[in-house]
Amino acid sequence: MQIEWTTEAQNKxxxxxxxxxxxxxxxxxxxxxGCVVSGVTALWLESDLTTGEEVVITNAGPLYIEKSKTIFLDDRMKISYIEDSNCFRLASPSQIINPRLNFFDYTS
Structure with a gap:
């Protein structure tokens, strides 16, 4: 899996x-x-790793993904930042996976 961050997304x-x-x-x-196929992708910052997570090295550093959930993602994806909506966007060459990819800090 390959994930690239745009410059704007890296800065944000x-x-x-x-x-x-x-x-x-x-x-x-x-x-x-409701069910597993109705999930929503999001960026989470957590204090610990969980069993079953694998690392993807990106141009903005490591990003961890649950191995069992990779079937809902594409092989090549890009994370951009949309200033007008103040959020990230996750897309692949064939689709927009989440137009409003939120960032949650669960470290506290």
């Missing part, structure tokens, strides 16, 4: 990470979605 990520430490994860969140 650096701003959000300033003063924080932990493991950045691309989570496929199914909480409240």
């Amino acid at each position: 990520l650096a701003e959000k990470m300033r003063g924080r430490s932990g493991f950045l994860k691309l989570k496929y969140d199914t909480e409240g979605c």
Whole structure:
């Protein structure tokens, strides 16, 4: 799997990470979605790694993904930052996976 961050997304990520430490994860969140195929991707910052997560080396540093959830993602993806909506966007060459990819800090 290949994940590339745009320059704008890298800058916004650096701003959000300033003063924080932990493991950045691309989570496929199914909480409240009804079933596993109705999940939503999000960026989570967590203090610990969880069993079953694998690392993807990106141009903005390591990003951890649950191995069992990679079937919902594409082989090549890009994370950009959309200033007008103040959020990240996760897309692949064939689709927009999440037009409003939120960042959550769960380290506190």
